[in-house]
Amino acid sequence: MSGFPKFVEFREEGPREGFQIEKEIYPIEQRVAFIDLLSKTGLTRIQVGSFVSPKYVPQMADTAELFKRIKRQPGVEYTALWLNEKGFDNALSAKDVHIDARLLFYASDAFSRHNNNCSATEMRERQRDWITLYNKHGFQVESAYVMAAFGCNFEGEIPRTRVLEDFRWIVGLCEETETPVPNLMVADTMGWGTPETVKRMIDGVREVAPEARIGMHLHDTRGLGIANLYAALSMGVDLFESSVAGLGGCPFAGHGHARAAGNVCTEDAIFLCHELGIETGIDLEALIAAARNAEKIIGSPLMGRVMHSGGLGKFRTATA
């Protein structure tokens, strides 16, 4: 299954990725207005915030309040991140959070300790409990993530075999429990991937689980985000997590430089897809408007390209 897909789904993480990394806590009205703009772009899933410790991530402390205030659009799922049971409980009790039951694996032990305060092996074992917990609440696992899948700022190169082992573990468990294999999400959390390693990884994941849907969570830390996305598209991957305006970057990823680029930029990726003739269901101009709104809120230039240059629509119309 290679060759470009006909339709690609983008899941928007900007509201969480973007604001968790900023020192400042921006007024909730502004963040609500930003999410409301995103709701009208054609995006079908928006990650609103995260239910994590306000001690470590005070920027996300009012996530429950965000869920109360946003204007929901039909067809849009509003999700949140959690990293432990307490966070999950908070998500359950907040207003209409779409629960995208997920499993999290760390390909890097050191990053697991930084981000989740436990070893990667312990984290893997905990996933059994998560499955039980999800099932207890009536949710089937939707996605399984392997983070730092290409390399880690704390641990260096990550062997591909280690990533594939985690995916194999999932597939085995699904066979055991006769449940469908979830989306297998390859996360290049710290921007170590290249188009070539991305292609080899997708090949590997396909061997482990030929029928599974593969998704990617890409960062543009070293400028290869869109090239990596293109490589994944060329392999038929049709599911991406991204951030409008290129917002984000993990606060605990150890880049040591505040201006390091964050997630792959949604509107730049959408522009690429549309230019390749791939449908996304997303209105590029509306997305550009949302990106510019984010830049206005944050008050300094964001990393997206198309948000500054504009798309090609106006030039084509003017000259048609």
Next chain:
Amino acid sequence: MSGFPKFVEFREEGPREGFQIEKEIYPIEQRVAFIDLLSKTGLTRIQVGSFVSPKYVPQMADTAELFKRIKRQPGVEYTALWLNEKGFDNALSAKDVHIDARLLFYASDAFSRHNNNCSATEMRERQRDWITLYNKHGFQVESAYVMAAFGCNFEGEIPRTRVLEDFRWIVGLCEETETPVPNLMVADTMGWGTPETVKRMIDGVREVAPEARIGMHLHDTRGLGIANLYAALSMGVDLFESSVAGLGGCPFAGHGHARAAGNVCTEDAIFLCHELGIETGIDLEALIAAARNAEKIIGSPLMGRVMHSGGLGKFRTATA
């Protein structure tokens, strides 16, 4: 001839591209120091400035002075841009300008009028005179550029056949005059190219001139610069023009937004090459230092990624 090349040559255009677009004229000492940093990175060609009308591009008025002041390193060619005979004369009379005799073609008539004050057809006819002029001064044509090769903000889509016609014209002329075919340079001046159109274009140019060296001048206007460069690399292209820190963008390209991204970023491209195992002869860390110096001069965040995140060397060493 597809598959990655073993060695790729990068020609640096940052000093010209970067400063011509800024409103401010930065102190010449700072620009000299910046070029001196670039000279120590392993780059073998640096475009120092341009001999164009100071009325239209006052930022380049002291190019001759720059050539006097820079500290030249052995093995580095210091070049300049010119668009007419007067500019060429100025280049000849300035101190030790490496004359990279070039021919310029516009795939877009409207852009030709904006950038060169004549039609694309007239521009093509003028190239005969340029060849004569170069030969008179003892130079053989080194490179032939087709600009706006993928699309034009003034004219819209550019058919590939039009670009190939210009290259065919060159090849015909070389046969006639029994001179070697120059480097055929495909310039995506306004950032309309995609990895797919890049690949098709290279295929086309190879058909026109199977033995010619193909080069690309890429812009990152809509975020596809590195993906396009990757596509070209995968086709065996081994010559690129780029700008450190992603400096630049053409002041007459009609993007209408000052913050639109400029040329494809040299150090991000070098990072990609090295990660793919392609040699460039360039010291990435030295280049990052030069990029950061440019950001300091300009005083606002530049678009490069690796200059902010750093490369992977330190993480690999720390964890080896």
